[in-house]
Amino acid sequence: MIAKVIVDVPTAQTDQLYDYTIPLEWKVVAKPGVRVIVPFGRRAVQGFLMAVVHESEQSNLRALIEVRDPVPVLTEELLALGQWLAAETICFTATALAAMLPAALKAKVTQLLTCHVERHELPPSLQPLFVKQCAVPWKDVQPVLKRDAATVQAALVSGIVSIDYDVQEKGKKRTVRQLQRVAGNLDEQLSLLSAKAKKQRALLTYVATAEKTMPTTVVLEQVGTTRSVLTPLLKQGILYEEEMEVYRDPLGSTVVERSEPLPLTAAQQQVMDTVQTAIVSDCHEVMLLHGVTGSGKTEIYLQAIALVLDKGEEAIMLVPEIALTPQMVERFKARFGDLVAILHSGLSTGEKYDEWRKIHQGEVRVVVGARSAVFAPFSRLGLIIIDEEHEMSYKQEENPRYHTRDVAIWRGVHHNAPVILGSATPSLESYARAKKGVYTLLSLQERVGGRPLPDVHIVDMREELRMGNRSMFSQALMDALKDRLAKGEQSVLFLNRRGYATFVMCRDCGYVASCTHCDISYTYHRLGHALKCHYCGDQTKAPTVCCECNSTHIRFFGSGTQKVEEELARVLPEARVMRMDVDTTRKKGSHKRLLDAFGAGEADILLGTQMIAKGLDFPHITLVGVLSADTMLHLPDFRSSERTFQLLAQVAGRAGRDVRPGEVVVQTYTPAHYSITLVQQHDYEAFFATEMRARKQGGYPPYYHMALITISDTTLPSVIQTAQNIKRHLTDKLARETVVLGPVVSPIARIKDRYRYQCVLKYKREPKLQKTLFELMRHYGQQRTNKKLQVSMDVCPYFFM
Numbered sequence: 001m002i003a004k005v006i007v008d009v010p011t012a013q014t015d016q017l018y019d020y021t022i023p024l025e026w027k028v029v030a031k032p033g034v035r036v037i038v039p040f041g042r043r044a045v046q047g048f049l050m051a052v053v054h055e056s057e058q059s060n061l062r063a064l065i066e067v068r069d070p071v072p073v074l075t076e077e078l079l080a081l082g083q084w085l086a087a088e089t090i091c092f093t094a095t096a097l098a099a100m101l102p103a104a105l106k107a108k109v110t111q112l113l114t115c116h117v118e119r120h121e122l123p124p125s126l127q128p129l130f131v132k133q134c135a136v137p138w139k140d141v142q143p144v145l146k147r148d149a150a151t152v153q154a155a156l157v158s159g160i161v162s163i164d165y166d167v168q169e170k171g172k173k174r175t176v177r178q179l180q181r182v183a184g185n186l187d188e189q190l191s192l193l194s195a196k197a198k199k200q201r202a203l204l205t206y207v208a209t210a211e212k213t214m215p216t217t218v219v220l221e222q223v224g225t226t227r228s229v230l231t232p233l234l235k236q237g238i239l240y241e242e243e244m245e246v247y248r249d250p251l252g253s254t255v256v257e258r259s260e261p262l263p264l265t266a267a268q269q270q271v272m273d274t275v276q277t278a279i280v281s282d283c284h285e286v287m288l289l290h291g292v293t294g295s296g297k298t299e300i301y302l303q304a305i306a307l308v309l310d311k312g313e314e315a316i317m318l319v320p321e322i323a324l325t326p327q328m329v330e331r332f333k334a335r336f337g338d339l340v341a342i343l344h345s346g347l348s349t350g351e352k353y354d355e356w357r358k359i360h361q362g363e364v365r366v367v368v369g370a371r372s373a374v375f376a377p378f379s380r381l382g383l384i385i386i387d388e389e390h391e392m393s394y395k396q397e398e399n400p401r402y403h404t405r406d407v408a409i410w411r412g413v414h415h416n417a418p419v420i421l422g423s424a425t426p427s428l429e430s431y432a433r434a435k436k437g438v439y440t441l442l443s444l445q446e447r448v449g450g451r452p453l454p455d456v457h458i459v460d461m462r463e464e465l466r467m468g469n470r471s472m473f474s475q476a477l478m479d480a481l482k483d484r485l486a487k488g489e490q491s492v493l494f495l496n497r498r499g500y501a502t503f504v505m506c507r508d509c510g511y512v513a514s515c516t517h518c519d520i521s522y523t524y525h526r527l528g529h530a531l532k533c534h535y536c537g538d539q540t541k542a543p544t545v546c547c548e549c550n551s552t553h554i555r556f557f558g559s560g561t562q563k564v565e566e567e568l569a570r571v572l573p574e575a576r577v578m579r580m581d582v583d584t585t586r587k588k589g590s591h592k593r594l595l596d597a598f599g600a601g602e603a604d605i606l607l608g609t610q611m612i613a614k615g616l617d618f619p620h621i622t623l624v625g626v627l628s629a630d631t632m633l634h635l636p637d638f639r640s641s642e643r644t645f646q647l648l649a650q651v652a653g654r655a656g657r658d659v660r661p662g663e664v665v666v667q668t669y670t671p672a673h674y675s676i677t678l679v680q681q682h683d684y685e686a687f688f689a690t691e692m693r694a695r696k697q698g699g700y701p702p703y704y705h706m707a708l709i710t711i712s713d714t715t716l717p718s719v720i721q722t723a724q725n726i727k728r729h730l731t732d733k734l735a736r737e738t739v740v741l742g743p744v745v746s747p748i749a750r751i752k753d754r755y756r757y758q759c760v761l762k763y764k765r766e767p768k769l770q771k772t773l774f775e776l777m778r779h780y781g782q783q784r785t786n787k788k789l790q791v792s793m794d795v796c797p798y799f800f801m
């Protein structure tokens with residue numbers, strides 16, 4: 001038997017499969033999808049076992065050293081997906097495969113495989129091993145295996161013994177000892193005990209009559225006794241303890257009340273009919289659900305998932321990281337209870353591993369999660385939903401640089417399962433595809449219950465300044481806030497920034513404090529009076545004198561959430577303000593605590609960043625204020641208008657979701673920009689048309705494809721040299737119609753002491769793209785002379801910085 005292995009070595013020549021013989025002791029576990037340790041050159045490296053075959057064309061095969069998993073961690077489907085992903089995104093297959101696993105499995109430490117006794121019918125050759133304990137390291141079984149392989153295999157196949165990771169492994173699995181009674185008649189067992197041993201009798205009776213097995217500690221507590229009473233019962237073999245795995249529960253002890261499906265509105269029902277047909281007919285189809293904010297998209301997701309579960313299949317529900325609010329999670333837990341696993345970056349490595357294991361072992365059938373949950377190892381996938389499909393966080397910004405939408409569609413095709421993309425403001429790419437009929441377009445034009453979309457007022461901040469108002473709040477916003485305070489209604493203030501001030505500048509010489517390792521200005525944080533670099537994390541004390549001219553006129557520009565909070569306290573001292581940003585939600589569970597408190601009416605104004613733009617569904621919010629709508633509009637990125645429109649529409653969507661109508665005040669310095677005026681008119685169609693014209697004119701997606709190649713190195717001349725070589729190579733190899741822009745210096749010219757240059761490709765059709773980029777990757781990945789050089793490639797770039 002020969003194992004075909006992809007080794008996890010970034011400098012491997014190609015994504016070639018290397019062949020290894022499988023030693024006898026690993027045969028039972030060496031299946032496609034397990035991680036293995038193999039000899040590679042003079043080292044032992046990790047790899048993925050891709051296939052087991054009978055013959056090899058390679059000569060002088062070496063044996064694999066070890067198998068790391070008792071059962072495959074990747075299904076055959078995911079192995080194939082990994083190969084596709086590597087080719088599509090120009091990265092090594094091993095990198096793509098590793099991206100599908102939870103962090104706990106990415107650690108390089110060797111996990112100990114253990115052999116457990118499951119039933120007391122051990123074959124004689126195995127008995128000596130298990131006299132004292134019911135689990136032994138797998139390596140102890142190997143000598144037996146060499147002598148008597150058939151018996152061991154039979155014991156594994158019939159489930160008398162099983163192989164698993166070492167349960168004691170720290171941080172990976174959590175276990176408790178549970179108390180159980182050996183089978184048999186309770187009265188007979190009681191008769192074995194002395195009549196005077198009242199505590200022992202009580203304990204035994206309790207265990208015998210309890211409805212379910214419980215941890216030993218709980219039983220002892222319930223019976224009101226101690227371990228000393230238990231010990232004799234264990235010795236006599238009437239009770240025994242078993243190590244049981246317990247999952248860490250990310251929701252903690254919160255009890256979620258069950259919810260029932262709501263009767264759908266006519267518009268929802270119409271959408272649901274199409275979705276249902278797709279689900280029932282087992283056909284792959286991509287549906288784009290364009291539904292305005294508050295139109296009841298989530299209820300459709302819930303009912304679609306219920307249909308899939310009825311069919312005995314599984315569903316993946318993807319939400320942007322930032323929208324994965326406790327509110328959202330609870331809606332799914334409330335409907336599907338323990339059938340749901342949750343995956344997001346707020347979980348600890350251990351919690352993520354537990355949630356992943358529930359999926360892997362088939363204990364749950366729905367996963368609600370951020371980007372990487374698209375790789376959930378389900379085998380009977382019936383539906384994938386991507387909520388807020390336009391969100392940038394669906395694009396991974398490190399290798400493999402995939403877009404979640406593409407992966408979801410690949411899996412949908414593989415499983416003959418529908419994919420639903422949902423958004424109030426679909427990405428231009430998706431909407432264009434829906435208009436062309438590539439996706440099925442479904443739409444919900446109105447809010448549930450016929451509630452109106454909020455009135456949007458645009459305030460020209462230049463005008464405010466001219467009238468002498470220099471504060472960060474316009475008169476209109478101030479009046480509206482006061483009005484809500486008087487009525488006891490809630491408001492949301494949205495600021496597209498965090499920190500206290502965006503940058504620190506000397507008013508005399510204009511010097512701006514910036515990071516010494518990155519060409520980016522520092523952000524001032526009031527806590528600790530510190531300057532932080534948001535790129536490399538560098539931190540320093542805020543200056544009191546300018547380091548250029550020694551002036552003391554240092555000013556903190558911009559307005560972060562902290563500064564707005566202070567300002568609010570000054571101008572509206574009676575208002576109870578709650579601030580929600582990265583700094584106030586760092587602690588685990590704080591996100592939920594803040595939102596619960598706001599929902600319970602403990603604050604009048606919720607002030608926050610992106611974090612509050614999405615998914616919030618609070619009935620008492622009647623006012624939304626956007627402090628500065630332009631922050632994103634002027635970024636050097638062709639998608640900046642689209643992002644501005646999407647974000648404003650989302651934030652506005654938080655207002656007036658219940659009986660009382662909502663109002664939105666948008667403060668801006670560019671009131672005439674179509675991204676802003678069309679939000680006021682709630683006109684996505686018009687925005688789409690206008691923006692599509694701009695894209696066509698500029699030669700941008702969805703009319704053209706783009707690819708971004710970023711070159712970075714520690715010295716400027718070598719970056720420029722390499723960038724020019726790359727440009728030449730691309731121009732030589734690619735079609736004449738393909739435009740190769742650059743090399744130019746990247747918008748952020750230096751990060752972590754590395755200089756950065758970029759080339760941008762624009763093309764309609766470029767059959768040689770993959771091949772050419774792989775050549776570059778291999779060439780520069782191998783150049784050992786200069787380890788500092790990095791060339792990164794992104795074939796669907798979302799960040800051009």
Ligand SMILES: Nc1ncnc2c1ncn2[C@@H]1O[C@H](COP(=O)(O)OP(=O)(O)OP(=O)(O)O)[C@@H](O)[C@H]1O
Pocket residue numbers: 262263264265268291292293294295296297298299424448614615616617653657
């Ligand atoms: N059929 C229905 N009957 C009554 N209420 C409903 C119905 N469908 C949805 N709702 C309620 O309407 C509100 C808005 O629905 P939901 O949050 O699903 O909208 P959404 O389209 O997902 O919004 P957003 O995109 O803004 O997050 C919720 O409070 C929800 O419980």
Ligand SMILES: [Zn+2]
Pocket residue numbers: 515516517518533534535536537538752
């Ligand atoms: Zn820095």
